[in-house]
Ligand SMILES: NC(=O)C1=CN([C@@H]2O[C@H](COP(=O)(O)OP(=O)(O)OC[C@H]3O[C@@H](n4cnc5c(N)ncnc54)[C@H](O)[C@@H]3O)[C@@H](O)[C@H]2O)C=CC1
């Protein structure tokens with residue numbers, strides 16, 4: 001059996017993806033269509049899976065894929081992937097945001113032209129032996145107003161193309177600046193103005209709570225009578241149940257759909273699809289040779305890069321993971337993770353608030369460093385694996401409140417990470433720093449200076465600061481043949497308390513730790529293994 005990582009390439013992905021993966025030492029297995037049972041069998045040992053829109057990557061499927069690291073979408077929309085479930089499981093989800101832009105924009109324009117010139121109906125009529133020239137009198141788009149909702153890659157592309165046809169283009173997109181709109185020749189308007197002024201409305205947004213039912217009976221009074229509608233984005237942006245009535249009462253004169261809230265559309269959609277003023281295509285926006293090759297090439301490279309932990313382009317649920325390959329960050333990522341491992345063992349599970357204070361330049365990357373800290377902090381959590389993708393999500397699920405503070409550099413250390421542990425019994429603050437390239441140390445616990453390397457087996461205890469303490473505690477190690485590798489002690493004369501960190505050559509058994517903890521004056525003792 002090959003020990004190369006295996007990636008399932010589903011939904012008729014262009015075979016070029018398998019060739020690219022093979023060149024990167026990855027087994028890409030191409031399957032046009034799998035039954036649920038076959039998919040379950042194949043996904044068991046897969047490190048990656050690439051889909052288009054047909055395969056539903058849901059919680060149930062992810063649960064059957066213990067080795068899965070990456071889900072790749074050869075396309076834009078990820079609505080067939082349960083991002084939350086993937087994030088929870090630490091599985092990276094990535095898409096290819098621009099590989100099919102041109103094809104989809106061209107398809108939307110094709111639909112617009114099909115509508116205004118009755119092309120599909122006219123073709124069908126002629127093929128049926130009729131010569132209906134009068135019936136298929138059309139209209140020009142020149143001089144008419146096109147309303148584009150969603151001025152991202154595809155929406156802007158449609159606008160540009162239809163401007164070339166002489167249309168006026170108005171658009172709505174909360175994230176589009178006036179300056180960029182002006183450059184494109186689009187007039188930015190609010191939705192009410194877009195509804196009121198558009199002869200044709202085309203939508204190019206994702207399906208979200210804000211875009212669902214963007215056009216339904218409710219908007220009818222706002223629309224230009226006989227408006228033409230195009231949806232080449234996602235089913236559900238138009239209220240499908242209302243569209244038939246809106247066509248029948250003349251609110252909408254022509255409708256073009258490429259996408260449906262259920263794909264393939266269910267039987268209750270038949271009346272709408274068969275309506276003479278409806279042009280419909282079976283989700284063909286991205287179905288061109290060029291787009292399919294582009295997305296297959298892009299996703300294969302992206303997936304191979306991610307599996308090699310080289311780059312995370314196109315990642316959707318791994319904001320910080322994209323940064324994690326930054327060479328300068330590596331020592332701080334390691335420090336953060338080791339500090340996380342240290343803190344959870346020091347403070348236990350009752351912590352409900354963690355404040356992470358970044359001193360110096362490392363604060364620029366506070367977000368990814370906190371994710372790394374949390375990955376270390378939650379490393380013992382049973383929902384393996386915990387990584388930069390799901391660590392914050394898991395912390396949230398455990399009700400742990402996370403705060404970040406960024407300070408400019410001050411004091412002894414120019415770069416310092418300090419963790420304030422809310423609700424911990426004995427140890428409420430831990431500071432760590434990087435020495436050289438790869439020497440990670442705790443440099444303070446509570447308000448005391450202490451220096452211990454974040455590696456191997458440690459014992460940390462708090463004690464009354466009185467003569468003979470160290471000898472009494474360390475003798476228990478000597479009696480059990482455990483060598484001390486290093487030792488650091490911080491004292492607070494004001495309250496006569498000290499904290500001691502001992503690095504030992506091998507782990508101490510529970511009975512030895514109990515003996516140490518029972519020494520008179522030891523108030524709290526905990527082993528730490530890193
Ligand atoms: N029919 C097909 O085969 C294809 C469909 N698509 C779909 O087309 C849509 C657009 O894709 P792209 O342009 O690549 O994405 P994009 O991310 O570049 O653009 C989406 C735009 O929608 C805007 N937007 C989000 N919420 C909005 C709202 N409430 N009102 C107005 N604008 C809003 C965003 O600001 C963004 O500019 C997506 O839904 C995608 O899944 C994409 C490729 C192929």
Ligand SMILES: O=C(O)CCC(=O)C(=O)O
Pocket residue numbers: 052053074075076077078100283284285286287
């Ligand atoms: O893979 C396809 O053909 C669907 C494309 C699509 O809808 C998308 O990329 O969002």
